[in-house]
Amino acid sequence: MRSPMRSTAAVLAILLSTTACATMDAQTPAAAQAERLVAPILTTPDAVDSATFAQPQVARVTHVDLDLALDFERKRVAGTATLDILAREDAAQIVLDSNGLVIDRVTDGQGRALPFEVGPRVDGKGEPVTVSLRTDDGQARQIVIHYAANPQADALQWLASEQTAGGEHPFLFSQGQAILNRSWIPTQDSPGIRQTWRARITAPEPLDVVMSGVAQGDPETLGNDENGQGRRAFTFVMDKPVPPYLIAIAAGDIDFRAIGPRTGVWAEPDMLDRAHHEVADTEDMVEEAEKLYGPYRWGRYDMIVLPPAFPYGGMENPVMTFLTPTFIAGDRSLTGLVAHELAHSWSGNLVTNAVWGDGWLNEGVTSYFENRIVEEIYGETRARQEAALDYMAILETLDEVGRDAPGTALHHPEGTDSAGSAIVYNKGAAFLRTLESKVGRERFDAWLRQWFDNHAFQPATSNMIYEDMRTNLARNAAEAERLMLREWIFEPGLPANVAKPDPAAFAAVDSASAAYAASGTIPAAQTWRGWTSAERQRFLRQVPRDRTAQQLAALDRQLGLAATGNNEELFLWLDLALANRYAPAVPQAESFLAEVGRAKFVRPLFGTLAEEGDWGAAIAKRIYAETRPGYHAVTRGSVDKVLGWEE
CATH class of the missing domain: 1.25.40.320 (Peptidase M1, leukotriene A4 hydrolase/aminopeptidase C-terminal domain)
Structure with missing residues (x-):
């Protein structure tokens, strides 16, 4: 729905609501400017995030405004973070997340000092920062934190020039998921506490800066710094509430090349030709994704191919997907990665798991969606083969950890770790693929689209999607039982109704694998070159280990x-x-x-x-x-x- 002006009391009701709708019409920028959208906070026990120090039911951050300078010599990010606060009338303080931040002082919006305390460090979680909201005239609704990030901040990777493709300029990139952004941004770092944000970043010339927000015009020339180096300022805005882990930055010697009217790719100049060729299907992917599950609500979809030090295949940062160069094969055989990160624009970015124990709502749903995009762009054969590889990975994990291991359930309650990506990603996708096979693609697609529409820009839990499936997908209680919804989400292993991959998907490869295992007959070089990458990977995975x-x-x-x-x-x-x-x-x-x-x-x-x-x-x-x-x-x-x- 569109966002009308609301009183503080009305907004506070949304803050405490577990069911309030907080969708945004992407076509109404005036409404977005009139009032930043406040996404609901889920307060049910399964939505309480133990990975944050925050107490969002008391006081929460709704908007972050960063004004930061990048110092490549000292590997330092420093400046201010101005936080808009929504709090109960009786709230005396707000608790933020930090991991090694060096905080100089905290003030309110008028520059008056606010007492604050950095609590003891908790391993793997960082330190709580408690800021008083009490002022002479009531309660601060905005606080300004003057700080610097530690040079060893976990989210940030500073690369020397020799670690880049060009070899002439340094590089910086961030990786915030799951709880690393608290090492460079003082905020409430939880996926269930969605926030809008703005950033002004200064960097030395000739480096360019990109972020996971919409760039606001051309960079501003500032003149020379104390070292005699010219600097420029870059400004970005994200006017839709996002989980804090999706605030991302990259800076380096990078150039841009358009793909379509709303898609393009950034990369180092020496990498740009290869990167552009590999992601040339992206505009078509966006169009096909929209046909499946509704409008793309973020405006542009750009990507940046980072140096190979990036730790993941990709990261779905809104409007600026971060990609590893290791997916570039020259033949677009690994571009399922691009389809995956694009699909996150619906599952993960649009509807986000409120806690990390429900990560399958992000990755499992996205992996299913990815495969549907691959099917539309590259054909059914490739999609079936890639799905079969994923299924093989599930079985390998279950064989390794045990089919009854608690970590093989999709939902992981407090204290239970996942058994790995084959569960969060692949089992989640297999669940949705099974539902599609049981109820039919048309009915399944209608259900998944309404899930995205009805929970847009909101957090969600496993219990929420379970109830939604029972209400909006299953025709009745009996069908819900036959679909084994509870078994899939909350119990370990693979339910008996799992839709298994088509055995014909790898018929030729499996025959060749059997021949090699039996007699050592290696496929002919021409046969090998004619196989898809999925087929070659399947063969290599089946080569006897000894x-x-x-x-x-x-x-x-x-x-x-x-x-x-x-x-x-x-x-x-x-x-x-x-x-x-x-x-x-x-x-x-x-x-x-x-x-x-x-x-x-x-x-x-x-x-x-x-x-x-x-x-x-x-x-x-x-x-x-x-x-x-x-x-x-x-x-x-x-x-x-x-x-x-x-x-």
């Missing part, structure tokens, strides 16, 4: 595995080779681990080395000692655990 050096050399010679430009396939080859202590692969693995920071590849390769006794442990420690400083905190944290690394 191979001799001669067998590995024959595979590489026949299939050109070490020379592939497809990083998903190269990773599978290196993992297989290292698991068999294949010495010729070690230099390539060392080079790969030095160049790529994507945790999906880096963590398992170090893990494989660590499992290979003294031989592998020595190699892993030698490589990691050199590569660790260049990894993002996300990647470092995961590898540290694998290797038992201590600084």
